[in-house]
Amino acid sequence: xxxxxxxxxxxxxxxxxxxxxxxxxxxxxxxxxxxxxxxxxxxxxxxxxxxxxxxxxxxxxxxxxxxxxxxxxxxxxxxxxxxxxxxxxxxxxxxxxxxxxxxxxxxxxxxxxxxxxxxxxxxxxxxxxxxxxxxxxxxxxxxxxxxxxxxxxxxxxxxxxxxxxxxxxxxxxxxxxxxxxxxxxxxxxxxxxxxxxxxxxxxxxxxxxxxxxxxxxxxxxxxxxxxxxxxxxxxxxxxxxxxxxxxxxxxxxxxxxxxxxxxxxxxxxxxxxxxxxxxxxxxxxxxxxxxxxxxxxxxxxxxxxxxxxxxxxxxxxxxxxxxxxxxxxxxxxxxxxxxxxxxxxxxxxxxxxxxxxxxxxxxxxxxxxxxxxxxxxxxxxxxxxxxxxxxxxxxxxxxxxxxxxxxxxxxxxxxxxxxxxxxxxxxxxxxxxxxxxxxxxxxxxxxxxxxxxxxxxxxxxxxxx
Numbered sequence: 001x002x003x004x005x006x007x008x009x010x011x012x013x014x015x016x017x018x019x020x021x022x023x024x025x026x027x028x029x030x031x032x033x034x035x036x037x038x039x040x041x042x043x044x045x046x047x048x049x050x051x052x053x054x055x056x057x058x059x060x061x062x063x064x065x066x067x068x069x070x071x072x073x074x075x076x077x078x079x080x081x082x083x084x085x086x087x088x089x090x091x092x093x094x095x096x097x098x099x100x101x102x103x104x105x106x107x108x109x110x111x112x113x114x115x116x117x118x119x120x121x122x123x124x125x126x127x128x129x130x131x132x133x134x135x136x137x138x139x140x141x142x143x144x145x146x147x148x149x150x151x152x153x154x155x156x157x158x159x160x161x162x163x164x165x166x167x168x169x170x171x172x173x174x175x176x177x178x179x180x181x182x183x184x185x186x187x188x189x190x191x192x193x194x195x196x197x198x199x200x201x202x203x204x205x206x207x208x209x210x211x212x213x214x215x216x217x218x219x220x221x222x223x224x225x226x227x228x229x230x231x232x233x234x235x236x237x238x239x240x241x242x243x244x245x246x247x248x249x250x251x252x253x254x255x256x257x258x259x260x261x262x263x264x265x266x267x268x269x270x271x272x273x274x275x276x277x278x279x280x281x282x283x284x285x286x287x288x289x290x291x292x293x294x295x296x297x298x299x300x301x302x303x304x305x306x307x308x309x310x311x312x313x314x315x316x317x318x319x320x321x322x323x324x325x326x327x328x329x330x331x332x333x334x335x336x337x338x339x340x341x342x343x344x345x346x347x348x349x350x351x352x353x354x355x356x357x358x359x360x361x362x363x364x365x366x367x368x369x370x371x372x373x374x375x376x377x378x379x380x381x382x383x384x385x386x387x388x389x390x391x392x393x394x395x396x397x398x399x400x401x402x403x404x405x406x407x408x409x410x411x412x413x414x415x416x417x418x419x420x421x422x423x424x425x426x427x428x429x430x431x432x433x434x435x436x437x438x439x440x441x442x443x444x445x446x447x448x449x450x451x452x453x454x455x456x457x458x459x460x461x462x463x464x465x
Contacts, residue, residue: 108148201362282331
């Protein structure tokens with residue numbers, strides 16, 4: 001005959017206490033599979049007694065002895081990675097525990113924002129999985145989830161923060177999350193040409209994963225309200241975030257790798273220019289960086305108005321960077337004068353220039369670093385003091401040429417006769433020097449005279465043997 005009654009109890013100091021049975025979610029064919037809640041009775045020798053009775057009153061009793069009941073302190077089992085940026089498309093946050101919490105003891109279990117003056121409280125259906133519904137996130141926000149020491153399980157066991165299966169009821173924890181910075185697609189906390197590259201490529205290929213507008217709020221805490229289209233709102237958002245990053249960051253890009261055909265970059269008449277005419281396709285974006293360790297750099301204003309033009313001088317990195325993008329209309333011009341160069345040095349210098357060039361689809365077509373020779377150009381003609389002076393038998397004569405001109409530098413004796421001509425030709429702009437070896441001349445007073453166009457200057461020299 002079938003079982004008509006059953007009971008389950010456990011032994012607590014020789015007293016059996018009834019346990020409530022529940023039919024299992026997937027009972028066996030005889031309907032005799034049940035589940036029960038393990039008693040809140042920590043021990044390593046629990047006895048469970050089962051008594052069953054059939055229809056005619058016959059009973060049978062069975063015992064299971066030596067069972068372990070281990071305390072289950074509530075622990076965190078799931079939460080977002082604190083070392084990763086939260087996507088701005090996140091609208092909720094999930095937190096999970098190892099066992100059910102007492103939902104009447106959730107005071108202080110909150111989420112707060114550093115940007116919004118708001119506190120969020122969790123929702124749950126099972127007291128194990130909790131959800132914070134936080135709506136739209138702000139760029140560059142910090143979210144704090146407070147897990148107070150007052151959290152307890154349904155059995156009354158306190159929150160176990162460090163996972164050591166013990167808790168004195170004084171353990172609490174704060175989870176810290178950072179939202180991503182709008183426009184910082186590579187998540188390096190700086191908005192630079194790498195991000196402009198992704199933005200440009202996405203715009204030109206209709207990749208809405210890099211869409212950042214429309215938006216509300218002020219930089220850097222913009223709140224995107226995406227509409228699956230690229231327009232001026234996306235441009236404005238990127239410009240706002242770039243300007244904020246420039247004002248608040250001294251980070252510079254890592255050195256770009258050499259790729260593709262190098263452009264022509266030169267410094268002539270103190271102007272650094274780039275020629276892009278060697279490329280067959282239209283240019284959508286350009287990055288140029290100049291090492292400023294030994295020179296001063298100023299950008300040259302352009303006549304053409306580009307969609308995006310970002311310049312910044314990174315003094316701590318000794319760099320000047322310029323990023324230009326044109327994504328809504330015609331290509332970037334094939335020849336650009338970019339920087340005005342100056343220096344206090346009179347010597348020729350090698351200037352390191354990094355570049356990266358994107359084609360019409362936003363794909364990289366060239367990148368790398370070039371060393372460009374720079375000949376400083378004087379602002380005026382000059383004949384500098386010879387050194388040494390007095391001398392025996394050689395002296396060095398330095399002079400400056402501001403524009404290409406026919407130049408004559410000659411040595412005269414005290415009677416006004418030319419004793420030697422050192423220079424008699426066209427000289428390009430720059431700082432120059434020449435030596436006079438007077439070993440074949442007698443001791444005495446001589447004069448060096450420089451004539452360059454309308455510039456005339458004479459100095460006295462003293463040869464002492």
